[in-house]
Amino acid sequence: MITIKEVARHAGVSISTVSYVLSGKRSISEETKRRVEQSIAALGYHPNAGARALASNRSRVLGLVVPLRSDQNVPVVMQFVSSIVTSARDHDHDVLLLTKEAGPGEAHRVTAGSMADAIIVMDVESADPRVPELRTVDAPVVLLGVPDDHEGLSCVDLDFAAAGRRMVSHLADLGHRSIALIGSPPAVYERGTSYAARLLAGFQQETARRNMPVSVHSCAPGYDSVSACLDTVLHQDRGITGLVVHNEAVLGQLLLELRRRSLDVPRDLSVIALCPDDVAQSLPVPLTSISVPARELGAIAVQMVVTRITQDHAPEVRLLQPRLTERGSTAAR
Known part of the structure; x- marks a missing residue:
């Protein structure tokens, strides 16, 4: 391993001069600086993290x-x-x-x-x-x-609020008039997590603007929780035709439960999610989605x-x- 001493010898300067060039702590002439930098490049010198931290007062x-x-x-x-x-x-x-x-x-x-x-x-x-x-x-x-x-x-x-508005708009523009949000687990809302609150606010703003009924359901992970959530969401009195899902952990179980109930996506029920693209693409039914970048x-x-x-x-x-x-x-x- 090349040392700072070898760099100094190659450049014809002192070890302290090489250190000053690396740290920028002291003014060095352009000619000397260039000679040191050329020696560093020629020898392939890489200062170790400890040396860099001591030289710059930074841990990197x-x-x-x-x-x-x-x-x-x-x-x-x-x-x-x-x-x-x-x-x-x-x-x-x-x-x-x-x-x-x-x-x-x-x-x-x-x-x-x-x-x-x-x-x-x-x-x-x-x-x-x-x-x-x-x-x-x-x-x-x-x-x-x-x-x-x-x-x-x-x-x-x-911009989670904008994402909530965009997903409502997408379904509303397709003619859906009764939609529901299947949101994050209860603990996420109880803790006041910012992203969940902002998406919910955007969802509610857009449904209110379009005079659509608001239907919001927090859903814990697990098959029983998903099934119970769908029992509530899809109650016949609601007439839900579209789902906005902001809960990556339940997407697979949700689609499987819809299939078990003989509900076809999208013929019987449209589903749009906020999730990473790789998740949306890998599900049993590839989902229209807003990406988590x-x-x-x-x-x-x-x-x-x-x-x-x-x-x-x-x-x-x-x-x-x-x-x-x-x-x-x-x-x-």
């Missing part, structure tokens, strides 16, 4: 706060985690994964202890109790999600937090507009 580690809960769809969560880890490596950073439910104080502990240069926070609640603390952390913070009170914070997410959102979160590490960048909120893909699970009435 991003903290990722993602509490793993029993009511979460872990495969979808891991799509976000994978995207963040991959994007961080593209920016020459590692990721410290914090999966324990973190209360106030966790972000300060991680950054004050030089464990991470910045924090990305997932599983954001509408009235998130961590918000006051996150505003005081002496390090960049980006939320993958949008709390109601986000003043002074950088956030990125899908985990890869894109993760990459944007990393780009935002890395930019804030190196620049004095004002807080911003970025909402990605929903992208609907038709796959034949919805039809005109």
Whole structure:
């Protein structure tokens, strides 16, 4: 392995000069800097993480706060985690994964202890109790999600309210006049998770605008729960002809139960979901869906937090507009 001493010898400079070129802590003449950089390239030198941290006072580690809960769809969560880890490596950073439910104080502990240069926070609640603390952390913070009170914070997410409105509009434009939302598990709503609340708000706004009756049903995972939910949703008095589903974990069971009840999708019942594209495509009936752009959102979160590490960048909120893909699970009435 090439050492900094060998780089210094090759460039004809001192070891401290090479260190200053790497860290940028001291002004070095352009000629000397160019000679050192040429030696680094010629020898294939790669400073180790410890040396970089000592030279720059940075750990080159991003903290990722993602509490793993029993009511979460872990495969979808891991799509976000994978995207963040991959994007961080593209920016020459590692990721410290914090999966324990973190209360106030966790972000300060991680950054004050030089464990991470910045924090990305997932599983954001509408009235998130961590918000006051996150505003005081002496390090960049980006939320993958949008709390109601986000003043002074950088956030990125899908525009879930717009997604709720778009799915209602899609069914209404096909002639459906009685539709239902099969939503997230009860614990997700009880906890006040931001994305679920925002999609529900968008769904209700659009059904109200179109003077359509509102029918909302939280659904826990598991065959018995799905069956009971459908018993309520498809009660003959409701006359439901279209389903909006915001619950990736129950999609497969839902379609199988509809088939067991001899209900054809989309002839008897149209179904549209919000879920990752790979999930929508792999189901027994490929679903018309709005994508959960985990890869894109993760990459944007990393780009935002890395930019804030190196620049004095004002807080911003970025909402990605929903992208609907038709796959034949919805039809005109």
